[in-house]
Amino acid sequence: MTANDVTAAIIPAPVRVERGAGAADLRRARVVAPGLEDLPALAAELLRPAGVAFPAAGSAAPGTPIELRADAAAGPPSSANPERYTLTVTGDGVTVRAPGRAGLLHGLRTLRQLAGAAQAAGRPGEIPALTVTDEPRYGWRGLSLDVARHFFGPADLRAVVDLLGHYKFNRLGLHLTDDQGWRLEIPSRPELVARSSGTAVGGDPGGYLSVTDYAELQEYAAARGVVVVPEIDLPGHVNAATHAYGELNPGGLPTEAYEGIEVGFSRLHLGLPATEPFLRDVLGDVARMTRGPWVHFGGDEVHTMPPGEYREFVRLCQEIVGAAGKTPAAWQEAAGAGHGDTDAAATAMAATGGPGGPGTTAGTTPGAAAAGSGGAAGAAAHARSGGAAAAQAAAAGSGGTVTAQAAPGGSTTTAAAPRSAGVLEQDPAASPVRAGTVLHYWDSRAGSAAFVRAAEAGGRFVMAPAERTYLDMKYTPDHPLGLVWAGCVELRDSYEWDPAAVVGGLPAEAIDGVSACVWTETLRTRDELFSMLLPRLAAVAECAWTPQEHKDWESFRARVATEAVTWRRDGSAFHPTPQVDW
Ligand code: TNX
Structure with a gap:
């Protein structure tokens, strides 16, 4: 599987995917989720089986950041869907933005599938740079x-x-x-x-x-x-x-x-x-x-x-x-x-x-x-x-x-x-x-x-x-x-x-x-x-x-x-x- 194919792993298919250049390295990662105390543990539970490791806090090499942020401007332009989210992957790390917890979880799920596909392709943790802009058709x-x-x-x-x-x-x-x-x-x-x-x-x-x-x-x-x-x-x-x-x-x-x-x-x-x-x-x-x-x-x-x-x-x-x-x-x-x-x-x-x-x-x-x-x-x-x-x-x-x-x-x-x-x-x-x-x-x-x-x-x-x-x-x-x-x-x-x-x-x-x-x-x-x-x-x-x-x-x-x-x-x-x- 090529790096491009990894994006073809997302079910349900998102509203929009744009490819970027490069890839994030999540072989070692850490979750940053200001004000969202329970999410780092859940993110680790979801991503660990997909080949993402989370070094213990305070470790010398802290890992690539996965940031989860409350952001009303996330998701498709002018959408008011409460479940919308945007997932951005660059060489520097991953950001999930969403107005609420539902969207942040959706972004994590999309990341989990990308990580699973990378793992299946024999390159665990290598997530191609992209932006997913997404929301559900039905609530x-x-x-x-x-x-x-x-x-x-x-x-x-x-x-x-x-x-x-x-x-x-x-x-x-x-x-x-x-x-x-x-x-x-x-x-x-x-x-x-x-x-x-x-x-x-x-x-x-x-x-x-x-x-x-x-x-x-x-x-x-x-x-x-x-x-x-x-x-x-x-x-x-x-x-x-x-x-x-x-x-x-x-x-x-x-x-x-x-x-x-x-x-x-x-x-x-x-x-x-x-x-x-x-x-x-x-x-x-x-x-x-x-x-x-x-x-x-x-x-x-x-x-x-x-x-x-x-x-x-x-x-x-x-x-x-x-x-x-x-x-x-x-x-x-x-x-x-x-x-x-x-x-x-x-x-x-x-x-x-x-x-x-x-x-x-x-x-x-x-x-x-x-x-x-x-x-x-x-x-x-x-x-x-x-x-x-x-x-x-x-x-x-x-x-x-x-x-x-x-x-x-x-x-x-x-x-x-x-x-x-x-x-x-x-x-x-x-x-x-x-x-x-x-x-x-x-x-x-x-x-x-x-x-x-x-x-x-x-x-x-x-x-x-x-x-x-x-x-x-x-x-x-x-x-x-x-x-x-x-x-x-x-x-x-x-x-x-x-x-x-x-x-x-x-x-x-x-x-x-x-x-x-x-x-x-x-x-x-x-x-x-x-x-x-x-x-x-x-x-x-x-x-x-x-x-x-x-x-x-x-x-x-x-x-x-x-x-x-x-x-x-x-x-x-x-x-x-x-x-x-x-
Ligand atoms: C219909 S669907 C039922 C169930 C049965 C099912 C078997 C519905 C509201 N009632 O009682 O278990 O078919 O497919």
Whole structure:
């Protein structure tokens, strides 16, 4: 690799790079960071593995300076982006300037990649002279990680935070609760972890984060520029809760523990007296325990609830989170779309024997279909994985007409029933979304009208279209890990898309950013997890950061090959997709 090539190592690609003459010698370096006490230690932690040594203070040869400076004039001309930075490398040393801590960290991350590339080229510490002037396209650059289906503990989560920081992500969503397990201690509701944290998919070991674990993780993440966004999935995906507290079920008895991977069968009941106090306790505690501004209340795949009750849940959860001083976040269904659209399963259940689902011991769901269980959850899963039968059953149950609609991107998802007329006409004008609520878009089978209405109501959007950013999808049909309901997602699929072009009619200003998601039904170890994240997470990073017109697949695939050296160095598993010449 030549000195020039070293600059071709930066992912996500920066807004602007200008080459200078010469190089800085960082084989021995020191950090100068006036007024930023914690940064020298973090800078050393980031740069040391990349071949930069830091002699002890007071040593005779103090090393080349790496200066970190607060500077409002840094970044692209006249930019007001709070994350902007300028990195300058000359023969005399390195300077990172930024108006805030976020930008200084970004500059250090860019330097870390340059140092890693120099190391990979066999010239550790030799950083070519250049100026990088940079800022992110979007302010929300996230990964949502499912720790409920399989548990990943503090050490794994710190490794994920390190990886996120490396690619300039700034949000870690934690999917903390689902049917299979409850993973966060809730002081006001001790039975949640006492009774429901020990299980996981397939009988694998469970676990949970204590109040202290959670606080320490947030501190670790915050120091590295990453805000933790906790997700408590409500009012569906709640079997762990209904297993811990029988009063949440109509019969008053706990449901059985669940270790399968179906979705959509469990739910809360707004009409039960225990439900609202439960929501207030749980969301209140989570809000108090959370440093960041957001609490995510789920809202996805509630296949067994009447739409009116669902909307009330959405309103109530937003109200509780808001009253607790946080900004609500939710999956796209909270906009009032998707619930009906992908709701073939709900009606399918009415046709095929009603709700209940695996492990339900507490009787049945009032308001929906008749008693029984027989394969209800299977129908729910199939509605997502493209079961035309579910759509047919839905039509049969509602008296509607089936119009099978192909999923975008030629994925394996082939059919979803249209929402029934009853759902459509229920309240077409009013969006249940409050101004400021952050909606996570994931399922491209939903129409766009409800999202446009949500944006008009002040809703914000984070784009996580499954066929691009669901990193639990298999790379190829024969890949040993992952699911396929949104199709296979190869590296190039994760790279070549524009977040602003996903939902027709959604104003670009309503989009706050991009998120990758990794669900862990099939992932049990850190290596399995990382092999699904890498290299695709790097592609999503560039979609979230780099201006669309600067993105280039050929350039990316060359740069990502250089990154593999860093992954091997750091012991991070990755999938060597044939789309890259590793
Ligand atoms: C959909 S995305 C889900 C999850 C599954 C995932 C599997 C979303 C909001 N819900 O419950 O784990 O698909 O890919």
